[in-house]
Amino acid sequence: MLLLWLVFAIWPESFEDAFGRKKIFLNALLNGITLGALYFLVASGFTLIFGLMRNVNLAHGSLYLLGGYIGFEIAEWTGSWLFSFVVAFVAVALVGIVLQYVVFRRMEGQELRQTLVTIGISIVLADLMLWTWGGDFYQILTPEWLSGPVETFFVTAIRSSGEPVYLTYPFVRLLILLASLILGIGMWLVLGRTRIGVLIRAGVDDRDMLAASGVRIQLVFLGVFAFGAGLAGMAGVVGGTFQSLAPGEDIRFLLASLVVVIVGGMGSIPGAALGAVLIGLAEQFGSVYVPTYAVVFTFLIMVLVLAFRPQGLLSNR
């Protein structure tokens, strides 16, 4: 209730003196949600991979950054923002296929060893990317037809003439939010309704049963890993547009994925969504209102979840 009032009502002046302008609040709110959308894109791939294959893919952040860099190159080369998405997805998915086929397949069942390998891969990838693209910040430019703010229906203040002032917000961010929603719902539907989705979920609960049902389990693994990796790659393009690409972003998004799935619950897409939104909001509000302690917010949420519900908020374990 309080939240609804905060969002939709006009803030009285005294309130604003105490808490800052409503515009800042709304901006932080929307930034948090859209950042959450970005985190969701990355984390959902991570949680899919772990959920089915028990592989903690610590190279996921590197895949994100790789996708971003590739997207940047394609965008530069062809000038098409949308096309760079496709290429990034495919390219990183291919890398994922190679990894799964060449590496992880040989280590079936050895979770720790797989995880160590992903660490090694992330070190190698990080250095190769540093070598290729250097330490500069890369920014993918938003295409013309998407850039620019759009008027939303959130009211920030009343002008002296009595006219309400609406909050303007970058269109591209809203678009990404919408796309993530669609993607998330799509994944949820696929996992819940389609045959392949049911198989994957069954595999999450009982791998032997999946193998016994005659499905080529390695193909399923390949597909899931490729899709998860591709998601990360696409998220890289998004991140390159919203923010920027540079060495260190891989670690940042890996950690974000970790925290999101710790909070939301491993192997759960809705959990990833919930965790992503929570963490996105925590980060944004933290950086706006308590800059030197922003990290504490995120960390606090994680600690609370670990203390009281260690398996994650929406985990069905």
Add this chain to the structure above:
Amino acid sequence: MATARPAVQDRARPLDVSTRLGNWLRRIPPAAWGVGFLLLILPAFANDFILVQVFGWSLILGMIALSLMFLAGYGGMVSLVQMTVAGCAGYMLAIFGTSAIASISLGWPWWLAVLTAILIATLFGTLSGALAVRTAGIYTIMITLAIAAAFFYFTRQNYTIFNGFSGFNGVRPPVVLGVDWRQPTPFYYLTLVCAALSYAAVLYVSRSPFGLALQGTRDNPRRMAALGFNVTAHRIAAYTFASVFAAVAGILLVWLNSQISPGTAGIGPVIDVLVIAVVGGLGSPIGPFIGAIIYVVLRTFALDALVAVGLDGARFQLLIGLGFLAIVFFSPDGVLGLWERARNRWRHRQDVMRIGEETR
């Protein structure tokens, strides 16, 4: 349990310390005596740089990796928070002791600052363990990594306590008992003694009731509970034990570098400690130290080696990553594992040759 109990006097009861010590000393292999001797006389023929920056650093990193090895090898818990515990200790020492940042450092007497730092860092390690142990094995890596990251970001953002990006400098060892411990040779011996004590402690504890129980919780936690052990409490206690010498190492580290900053316990070093422990071998307490010396030697001389091969010297991380991958692929129990297998093969060949001769 109806069999008669043999008379107590029949058992070899080591009544006096000397026989017990004698038995123990006799079991140390000659190779270990050789290495130990070399380490002791090292200052006689090594220059200051080698002494402190190579061996001193190796011993310190080895201690931190030992902390990880204890939890991973004996407890089955791969914890990435050990380097962070060391960093925490270093920071606490800077904050409670003396440093160049007079506005934050409290300037307590050195022994009090050291004690406080170790205490706080151990507490931090214990709490991290408490968060990490209630979930299944593979989550431990994730949770401890997240905690390590949180610590890194927090120390980088916070200026009132941790002085943010720049951290603390001017943190030096004190002059105690007439010896200036800042000098290379005394500092080297200090790290050597600390590392040796940590090593001995881990070796001793591994065969103690606590260590055995820890290995039990690694092999079969369900059975341990069914034998009356509180598995969770045991695991947390393991974190406490491991955090103690990680904390000591952290203090030595900040003294080594005279400074500490967020990057000291950043994600890079955190992962590096894991690499060191795995490369050396998680099977025995000497593994971490082997891994550490390999890492430090590579780190120190790789620049020249890489350039000699025609590669850019900055590609050090690539080397580390590839080497790590190679080890995980071909010898998951690290260099120690390679050594064990080579030794077994050599012994086997010796046996075969001997049998061949005998049957001639």
Add this chain to the structure above:
Amino acid sequence: MATSVAERLHAASTASALELRGVTRMFGALAALTDVTLSVRPGERRALLGSNGAGKTTLFNCITGDFPPTSGTIRFFGEDITGFPPHERIRRGLRRTYQISLLFAGLSVLDNVYLACRGVSRARFSLLRPRRDDTLVQTADDLVEAVHLSAVKNQKVAELAHGQQRQLEIALALAGAPRFILFDEPAAGLSPAERRELIAILTGLPEHIGYIIIEHDMDVALRVVESVAIMHNGRIFKEGPPEEIENDPEVQELYLGGGHG
């Protein structure tokens, strides 16, 4: 005077060692255990029989605390242990062996038994302090001898033969001062000679130690117990002394006729 003391002793000895009342366990919609009620006296030896899936191991899991019952109570020597974690139940004298040996593969036989002795030793917090405790090693040694494993006491468990592992499994249950033991198919996979030895060990246990034994081998089971309970579909189907159960027509039908599940 003597009579009233005897009466009092009699009253004390009829208090049950293990008492289950209305124990039910649901797994989702599946009722693994339904309204199980039984009472075992201290020192009583009982067999728990039934076809696969009847719920015998689930019942054991409930008693040892692997999971709580959905409803009902469990009392151990008069104490309500329904909500206790496993290690608390063990410390009160309950022990258990497993169908598939749960041993510490990386440790030696002696170490395994030593851990078992350690787990129930009174000085609990000395678990945390690294010390060499000679008396417990002695006890462990004796126990290893009692189950005839002295010859291999320093070998790693992974190197033992199956029968030896089962013997070790039993040794773990005998550590400390057990008051009541749950044996889950101790004869599984044993040779005839090993079975005879098992029977000797079971019948040779001190009188105050009671046990419940799940077993498919009727020869072993009926020879080491004084009463039998049959489970079927999660319920106690019948109870009584061995001879009665052996000759009961309903039981025979269950095992020879429609025994399924």
